[in-house]
Amino acid sequence: MKRAIHTASRPVPGIQWGDCPELDEREGARGQRHASAGMLPVLRGLQALVAAVRHQLELWKNLPLDGLLAQQPDVERQLTRDGLTADATNRACAFVAHAARHTLGLAAFDGQLFATLAMLDNRLVEMATGEGKSLAAAAGALAGIPVHVLTSNDYLVTRDAERFAPLFAAMQLSVASVVEGQEHEARRAAYAKAIVYVTAKEIVFDYLRDRLAMGTSASTLRRRADALAAPEQPRAAQPRPVLRGLCMAIVDEADSILIDEAQMPLVLSRQGDGVAQRAFLWQANALSGQLTEDQDFLHLRAERRIVFTPAGKLRIQQLATRLQPVWKNQQHREETIAAALTARHVFRRDRDYVVTAGEIEIVDAVTGRTAPGRKWSRGLHALVALKEGCQAEPELETLAQITYQRFFRRYIRFGGMSGTLREARGELARTYRTRVVDVALQRPSQRLQLATRFFADDDARWQAVVARVRELRGQGRPVLIGCDSVGDSQCLSNRLTTSGIDHAVLNANFDTAEAQIIASAGQAGRVTVSTNMAGRGTDIHLDDEALAAGGLHVLCCQHNASRRHDRQLAGRAGRQGQPGSSEAWISLASPRFGADAMSRTVAFVCRSFIGDKAPYPGEVRLPGWLLNAVLTGGQRVDEAQQARRRRALFRQDDEFERGMSFCGIQE
Secondary structure, eight states: OOOOOOTTOOOOTBTTTBSSOOOOGGGTOTTOTTOSOOSOSSHHHHHHHHHHHHHHHHHHTTOOHHHHHTTHHHHHHHHHHHOSOHHHHHHHHHHHHHHHHHHHOOOOOHHHHHHHHHHHTTOEEEOSSOSHHHHHHHHHHHTTOOEEEEESSHHHHHHHHHHTHHHHHHTTOOEEEEOTTOOHHHHHHHHTSSEEEEEHHHHHHHHHHHHHHHGGGGSHHHHHHHHHHOTTSOGGGSOOOSSOOOOEEEEESHHIIIIITTTOOEEEEEEOOOHHHHHHHHHHHHHHTTOOBTTTEEEETTTTEEEEOHHHHHHHHHHTTTSOGGGGOHHHHHHHHHHHHIIIIIOOBTTTEEEETTEEEEBOTTTOSBOTTOOOTTTHHHHHHHHTTOOOOOOEEEEEEEOHHHHGGGOSEEEEEESOOGGGHHHHHHHHOOOEEEOOOSSOOEEEEOOOEEESSHHHHHHHHHHHHHHHHHTTOOEEEEESSHHHHHHHHHHHHHTTOOOEEESTTSGGGHHHHHHHTTSTTOEEEESGGGGSSSOOOOOHHHHHHTOEEEEEEOOOSSHHHHHHHHTTSSGGGOEEEEEEEEETTSGGGGSSHHHHHHHHHHGGGBOTTSSSTTBBOSOHHHHHHHHHHHHHHHHHHHHHHHHHHHHHHHHHHHTOOTTOOOO
16 A cells, blocks of 8 residues: 655654665655655744744753653653654754753754754755754654764764764664775674664665665565565575665765765676676777877867767778677777777876776765775776776676665655755755755854956966965965865965975875864964865864964865855855855866857957956956856856756656566666
8 A cells, every 4th residue: 555654754664664664666655755744844833843942951951961861761752652743853852952962062052953853854954064963863763763874974974973972872872883894794783773874875885785685575565475475484594684774864965965976876786707898998998099089089078078070980990890790880889989088088187086006096076085996887997997007907797776866765754964955955856855944054154255266277376376375374374275176286286385385185195184184274374275075074173373363264276067066165164153264266277168158258258358467467357247157157057957967867767667577676
């Protein structure tokens, strides 16, 4: 029978929900997470609930920790009996907030309570900072729901689990963390805890391994049918999943996972033999070196794509005439040589990938971090390795795959938070059927947003950046500089070193030292050069001298495809009411200024207005409103295109999944 998932539902592994509860879209639960109006139909309702939580906190304000914990059985009984109704959730939220004050010294402000209640009601929350996700996790665990708290990297997983361990221990809630490299049984033990901190990537691969191991038994309904068909099979012989289902998720930095990485296929694979395939790719690499740009192929730089000319197709046919039969298929040979040309001309070292210990490691375009274990498909990874003189690994055989778009729709309860959600609220509602609510800043922002500056080329910009850094450092202010790529960050680092400016570099080559670099980035006069790794995760704590000098200054040298990414980096300054400032310096040599006819025209005109009287040599002297209009206009176009691609991919996945048979599993 199809049933709606009411917002007060309390999904717990057992008789009612099955061993591994999840929203099975093929069994009719599609899109029914918000089937009822919910306990928070409007923001006014949220504010009323915050007032109710405050009232309960007032009743308990004089209770010592022991007295408060004596109330826990009653709170849990109400949650078990009623589920996550308004009254039960209010008491649970007040209980957790009061326990946090006793154990961690954290006095929850209204914005944190607001965020906690919203996430418990399956909402996404835009807020600058706060511990709302862990308070929501504790309240969910009090109801007996297995809770997954998902964050962006292993460092934050471990840090947050340890930071909130005293709170969970006081409430006798077990907590664990799952990180890369953890053994199978250790993972099983971790997921058995009430609250688990884990990255999205790790939990998705654990989910895929479970489904692969259980085969056709991955469906709850199928498992029950199998048990009825073969009751004599001992339970110990049946596959045991590592996860306990997808009951409740609290997602940190939600837009990064749900939007920026939504299309990325997470593929569980194994190595094949690959001897013949490696020989084929080696030949493709050699043949690609015999083709001439503009004559045999076109490099569409704005689209990062290779297109063959008619002469090029004929040339490939001639080159392949005396090769093995596998080269007779026109489509196959052209696709493979196009991949070889992409490896040669499109993908760049220290932007798209880094070479570490003789291996190619992909640099995630969103996070700026390396993505160990991730491989480009269809021979592209091996072709990049051949270009760099590395050992080409065998092609991988795909066993199972899924995207975040499909995975997160399977959670029965689902909430999250980020500082940059509003631009994507429509897409989040359509894809994940969850609404975005805004939480006002606890303290008014003091961040000063300076005008964007434009420069004729990279050389002029880096020269100006060095002068600007020297000026700000002389004032005693810490400076964070955001760069587009590993290569750009290394180039600027070399300029700063030549100028005698001490600094730290945070990019994919130094990601293991991220915590230490970020921890010291708020010291007076400290200069940190970073890719967009610096836009996420941890706060930069300023010392007293830095605060007195005017706070952190963020210098954005990134030409981001999304306005959200601009806000992420700028938002590192002036947090929690502290002083700070931000500005963006854009080079007209950026590939994005060739992405469309308007930007190419503006870039051409701008180069005619390089002013001798400008504050910095090579700076463009045109009205800022014009240049900003072109910049943000291009970003809006990019955002719309990316949203259309994600929507098309989702529809394709959805149609494919609708066609699955009852007994089959295909991710």
